Amino acid sequence: MTSLFEPVLADLSERHRDEILAAFAAVENSPEPVPEAVATALRDATLRRSVEEMLNLIGRTLVRAGAGRWTSGYRDDIASQLTTGRLTGAQLTGQLTEGGGHALPVTDRAVLTLVLIHSVAIPRTEGTLTGDTWVEGTPTPVEELQRRTQLPRGELRQSLGRLRAAGLVRVVPARPRPGNGAQGTAYLPGPQFHRLTEAARRRLQEELILAAGPGTPLAAAIRRRRTHQSRTHQNGAPEKEHS
Amino acid sequence: MTARDTALARDTALTWARARSAGPLRVPAGTPAPAGMIKLPDAGGAEPGGPGPASPASAWLVPRVPETADARVLAEMGLPGPLLEQPNDTARMLAAVLRCCWEDPLAPVWPGVSAGSGPVLAVFREVTGPRDDAAHRRAAVAALRRLDQAGWARWDEPAGTVRLGPRVALWSSGDLATLRQLWRSIQAPERTSAIPALQPGAPEAAGPASPPEPAR
Numbered sequence: 001m002t003s004l005f006e007p008v009l010a011d012l013s014e015r016h017r018d019e020i021l022a023a024f025a026a027v028e029n030s031p032e033p034v035p036e037a038v039a040t041a042l043r044d045a046t047l048r049r050s051v052e053e054m055l056n057l058i059g060r061t062l063v064r065a066g067a068g069r070w071t072s073g074y075r076d077d078i079a080s081q082l083t084t085g086r087l088t089g090a091q092l093t094g095q096l097t098e099g100g101g102h103a104l105p106v107t108d109r110a111v112l113t114l115v116l117i118h119s120v121a122i123p124r125t126e127g128t129l130t131g132d133t134w135v136e137g138t139p140t141p142v143e144e145l146q147r148r149t150q151l152p153r154g155e156l157r158q159s160l161g162r163l164r165a166a167g168l169v170r171v172v173p174a175r176p177r178p179g180n181g182a183q184g185t186a187y188l189p190g191p192q193f194h195r196l197t198e199a200a201r202r203r204l205q206e207e208l209i210l211a212a213g214p215g216t217p218l219a220a221a222i223r224r225r226r227t228h229q230s231r232t233h234q235n236g237a238p239e240k241e242h243s
Numbered sequence: 244m245t246a247r248d249t250a251l252a253r254d255t256a257l258t259w260a261r262a263r264s265a266g267p268l269r270v271p272a273g274t275p276a277p278a279g280m281i282k283l284p285d286a287g288g289a290e291p292g293g294p295g296p297a298s299p300a301s302a303w304l305v306p307r308v309p310e311t312a313d314a315r316v317l318a319e320m321g322l323p324g325p326l327l328e329q330p331n332d333t334a335r336m337l338a339a340v341l342r343c344c345w346e347d348p349l350a351p352v353w354p355g356v357s358a359g360s361g362p363v364l365a366v367f368r369e370v371t372g373p374r375d376d377a378a379h380r381r382a383a384v385a386a387l388r389r390l391d392q393a394g395w396a397r398w399d400e401p402a403g404t405v406r407l408g409p410r411v412a413l414w415s416s417g418d419l420a421t422l423r424q425l426w427r428s429i430q431a432p433e434r435t436s437a438i439p440a441l442q443p444g445a446p447e448a449a450g451p452a453s454p455p456e457p458a459r
Contacts, residue, residue, distance in 0.1 A: 005308075005309065021309055021316075022311070022312070025308070025311075025314065025315075025317070026322060028308075029314040029316070029324075030317055031323060031325055039320065056256070057252070057255070058255075058259035058279070074260055075256070075260075078257055078260045079260075082257075082260055082261065161328070165327070166326075167326055
């Protein structure tokens with residue numbers, strides 16, 4: 001048994017340990033959120049707390065993805081360190097810090113941003129989409145992506161292939177247009193977006209507002225709040241601890 | 244919990260998260276392994292896109308969860324497994340790399356030996372079956388890139404060599420027993436293969452590009 005998890009598992013019965021380990025493995029590895037029905041440790045609040053504790057030890061947290069479905073994501077404090085590429089403790093080498101720790105090439109990030117803007121951000125601004133999830137939205141037809149991007153078609157196609165395999169976009173049939181019976185391909189954000197915590201979902205929305213309308217009162221309010229938060233932080237306000 | 248324990252727990256969590264995001268981590272050899280991670284001495288070979296040729300001064304950190312908490316649980320629960328593009332070609336390429344880089348199947352699988360990409364391609368061709376040469380090469384390049392990105396193999400494109408990746412050190416004795424049978428069922432690559440090495444910068448498979456593996 002890996003000693004890292006021992007403090008969480010030590011006092012449990014064998015059955016509960018197995019259930020907790022299975023639920024932990026399921027939320028960490030399943031490409032889609034895991035229904036409570038298939039994992040006892042996700043149904044039971046006490047066992048679920050142990051799953052959460054295990055995840056916390058490795059920089060992760062349990063995320064609710066709709067009624068009765070669970071997945072895991074990065075702890076907010078850990079995510080912010082991963083994306084700024086800041087190093088603490090072990091001096092890790094090389095590519096980890098390059099580009100702020102982004103795992104995706106810049107082309108893929110650009111294509112993903114287009115999908116997020118057209119499938120979620122615009123419908124949300126127009127009021128046709130409610131809620132704060134980044135998984136549901138209006139599918140963006142591939143022609144729309146071709147029109148909006150500056151990438152050659154081949155590169156766009158390759159990029160969408162990589163994003164799809166990474167679970168960052170998913171393919172859905174496009175709605176047939178009048179006079180055009182053929183069903184095209186359209187894209188929505190993929191199941192990995194279930195893994196965003198509430199704070200991460202809000203941060204993503206704020207980043208898009210800052211990028212799309214930097215001069216708007218909303219952007220000014222976001223900047224003001226962030227400045228205030230970082231000052232509070234520097235003045236030694238206690239951070240949320242997970243251990 | 245003391246402040247020192249808290250800082251240590253935080254560093255451990257961050258290192259695990261980095262490994263989830265970027266795959267196995269290359270670190271200076273003196274770096275202590277965080278709780279739950281195994282440390283493997285690096286056996287050499289350049290890390291594509293990494294800080295240059297490896298030296299004995301570096302090591303790999305690989306996260307290890309209890310065996311009953313790995314991805315195999317998904318099948319037992321009736322849940323779909325992780326997405327993988329071209330799973331058959333990718334598995335065949337892993338088998339080819341294993342056949343060429345695991346010289347003695349009674350010895351530990353890690354670190355194995357370095358093999359030329361030519362012999363690896365020859366074994367891949369053997370286990371894949373008839374296809375035209377260009378299609379073979381495209382499929383091989385795409386599969387090797389996928390395995391390299393996910394830490395199952397390391398492909399040094401400029402040098403034309405392939406090694407096993409640090410993740411293979413996680414295979415259990417049960418896995419290894421099965422893999423030994425697979426190893427024996429595949430014909431050994433010829434020492435002096437007539438097949439040239441895969442060229443650096445070779446094009447990937449036509450159709451959807453080779454994807455990065457979901458970060459683990």
